[in-house]
Amino acid sequence: MVTTEEMKRRIRTFAEQMCSEMEEFSVSAEECWLAAVEDMAAEVGDAVATTLVEGQSAVHAQEGEADCPKCGKRGRYRGTRAREFITRRGPATIHEPEYYCPCCRKAFFPDDASDRR
Ligand SMILES: [Zn+2]
Secondary structure, eight states: OOOOHHHHHHHHHHHHHHHHHSOOOOOOTTSOHHHHHHHHHHHHHHHHHHHHHHHHHHHHTSSOOOBOTTTOOBOEEEEEEEEEEEETTEEEEEEEEEEEETTTTEEEOTTOGGGOO
């Protein structure tokens, strides 16, 4: 995993802030306190991961250049579409660049693997 020292410092600050804002964990006698904290931490990690995916997809979806997957001609950028995407960490709303091919008269999405045929 690629994390810079600055990212590690910011993650530590974020985690320490969450810890100080959390009330003491109350778990039933059958539950393991440490496992409950770890489960909660994994949920926070999943939420951070899907939020990062959403944010990066919006940056990535900005205007660029793409060729039509059918005829190879240069497509016209038409903006972005939002789509629900299931990441390994849960569902996220991602943004994808949309292009239009004037020859095929069809929209295409270079990032959508199911669009490449
Ligand atoms: Zn085309």
